[in-house]
Amino acid sequence: MKKQVIFGLLLASVLLCISGQDEEDYQEPPTILVALLVRNKAHTLPMFLSYLEQQDYPKKRIAFWLRCDHSSDDSIDLLRQWLNESGDLYHSVSYVFDPDEQSYANESSPYEWPASRFKHLIALKEEAFQYGRDIWADFVFFLDADVLLTSKDSLNVLTRLQLPIVAPMLISESLYSNFWCGMTEDYYYRRTDEYKEIYHARKIGSFPVPMVHTAVLVNMNHKAVRNLTFDRNKLVELQKSRQHEPLYDGPADDIIVFAISANSSGIPLHICNDITFGYILQPLEPGDTLEQDLQQLVNLKGMMVNDLGAVPPLLDYYKHLERKPVKNKLSLDHIYMINLKRRPERRAKMEELFEELGIEAEYFEAVDGKELTTERLQEMGVRFLPGYEDPYHHRAMTMGEIGCFLSHYRIWVTMVRKELKEVLILEDDIRFEPYFRQNAVRVLNQARSVVEYDLIYFGRKRLKEESEPGVTNADNLVHAGYSYWTLGYVLSLQGALKLLAAKPLEKLIPVDEFLPLMFNRHPNKTWSEAFPKRNLVAFSASPLLLYPIYYTGESGYISDTEDSKQINVDTNEEGEARLKSDREQVFGQGVESTLDQQLKLGESLSKSHQEL
Structure with a gap:
């Protein structure tokens, strides 16, 4: 069994005074005891403590039990600052900090797990559990310092479930989370279809699972929980006393022993995805570095901006610790972000993403289709x-599509005027994949080293099942086939010249039809004949680096190109548009088959035994 590394453990024992009566009979909220074990987590502690303090829960019903040892960073100093600034807000705080012990015997890395570390960790977890029993806690909540509970209602939702053991489902930069849906007979992780259904919230609720870890709430009012343990020897003794066969012979791994002890005591474990509770960093392994964990934080912050609109703020006394990447242009001459003036919320969100991810981009005001008229278009020579x-809905162009084309067209003109050799053009409704900056530069360097390119899709919707051969000597580039969407693409100066030379305003079609037509992969040969010089050299990143935030029909979906008037090209009469942008299609390339490519492309994907 390969240890899932949790370096910097945060145990949160939650003592909740719930005796089973109806909610309206409660005199006051449950009492929560947070027992905290920290090691080398100075980079996540400010976020963890800030988000915990922002919980919609009375501070005077929360007590803390803190322990920090074997730490070589500033974790103790940050905890002391928190004690000085916020300690009096809570019911009580008990703490012991040991700055002298900074590593374990025979440890080559802070992310290694020698036997001495396991022994120490298990003893402390047992101590925290017993402390909860001694003070008649109603609940014990075990948390790790890598858990960022961004939902202010997390504690309320979990405690109201009244389940014996339940974990809040947490989101990572990949498919990693804090639960298993399958376990082999020899205690290894086993992949199941249900895991993805729960993780992607295709079904919502609380579901029985064989393993939960990292953030686990235990209902101490359940009679059988007195038998729960993290200690392998105690588990075996329990099984012997109950004549349970076979006896546990697995690893001295705290999370596995805990799960088996629950199973041996007839206690079900559940994972809950009723709400988006928060996020989790993937565990590091001995050969990894702190820089990889910091990059994970950058990725999670990007996800928070997409999901929440912004990264939740730190406590005032931690704000000076906030670090953001230095902005750059990804080795390009310029980056433009197209945005309608009447969509300031999208611009604000994109600018927040640029701040968190370290992208230097310029706002480019889009041409608004709602302000266009047939007379104005005639004056422009369109x-x-x-x-x-x-081709899918048999309608004419919409004013939104015309405005979209003109917006891209104006950037192509700007490129030529300013002689910008390579430009990334982004729309304002996109989601960046993790490690976007590193992977974008990697893809660009591959393209530059093998051929002169004109266009590289960073995000697109593949529309046709056809061959897309890989680019020779480039691991992450393919020759692009018929594709929709202009979410994000890199255009060379030579490519801009080719697009403008086609005089597209004299025979206008939507921009995402025009581009594949120009690289001669459009299936409509009649349209193709209208543009005799179709020599654009177009590639696509593989895997893609950008995706839409929303797809057609999803909550929050808005399309300014489709949700607008359409123009009849024969009579110039306007009519109602119909939607065309449904979910991305992928042909012959499922999630499983792209895993090897993702591992090549990812800057620092986890080597954990769980889902990537």
Whole structure:
């Protein structure tokens, strides 16, 4: 069994005075005891403590039991600062800090787990559990310092479930989370289809699972929990006393022993995804570095901006510790972000993402289709490709699509005027994949080293099941086939010149139809004949680096290109548009088959035994 490393353990024993009566009979909220074990977590402690303090829960019903040892960073100093600034807000605080012990015997890395570390960790967890029993706690909540509970209602939701053992489902930069849906007979992680259904919230609720860890709430009012343990010897003794066969012969791993002790005592474990509770960092392994954990934080912050609108703020006395990447242009000449002036919330969100991810981009005001008229288009010299209709919904172009094309067109013109050799063009409704900056530069360097390119899709919707051969001597590039969407693409100066030379305003079609037509992968040969010089050299990143935030039909989906008037190219009469942008299609390349590519492309993907 390969240890799932939890370096910097945070145990949160939650003592909740719930006796089983109806909620309206409660005189006051449950009491919560947070027992905290910290090691080398100075980079996550400010966020962890800030988000815990922002819980919608009375501070005077929360007590803390803190222990910090074997730590070589500033964890103790940060905990002392928290005690000085916030300790009096809570019911009580008990703490012991040992700055002298900074490593374990035979330890080559802070992320290694020698036997001495296991022994010490298990003893402390047992001590915390017993402390909860001694003070008649109603609940014990075990938390790790890598857990960022961004939902202010986390404690309320979990305690109201009244389950014997339940974990809040946490999101990571990949498929890693704090639960298993399958376990082998020899206690290894086993992949199941249900795992992804729960993780992606395709089904919502509380579900029985064989393993929960890292953030675990235990209901101490359940009679059988007195038998729960993290200690292998205690587990075996329990099994012997109950004549349980076979006796546990697995590793002295605290989370596995705990799960088996629950199973041996007839106590079910549950994972809950009723709400988005928060996020979790993947565990590091001995060969990893702190820089990899810091990059994980950058990725999670990007996810928070997408999910929550912004990264939740730190406590005032921790704000000076906030670190953001130094912005750069990804080795490009410029980055433009297209945004409608009447969508300031999208611009604000994108600018927040640029801050958190370290991307230097310039706002480029989009042409608003709602302000266009047929008369204005005629004045601009815009004419439409005869016979054009949307290939999927058989409608004419919408004013939104026209505005979208003109927005991209103006950037192409700007590139030529300013002689910008390589430009990334982004729309304002995108989600960056983890390690975007590193992977974008990697893809660009691969393209530059093998061929002169004109266009590289960073995000797209593949529309046709056709061959997309890989680019020779480039691991993460393919020759792009018929694709929709202009979420994000890199365009070279030579590519901009080719697009403008086609005089697209004289025979206008939507930009995401025009681009594949220009690299001669469009299936409509009649349209293709209208543009005789179709020599754009177009690639796509593989795997993709950008995706839409929302797809058609999802809550929050808005399309300014589709949800607008359409123009009849024959009569110039306007009518209602119909939607065309459904969820991305992938042909012949499922999640499992792309894993090897993701591992090549990812800057620091976990080597954990659990889902990537």
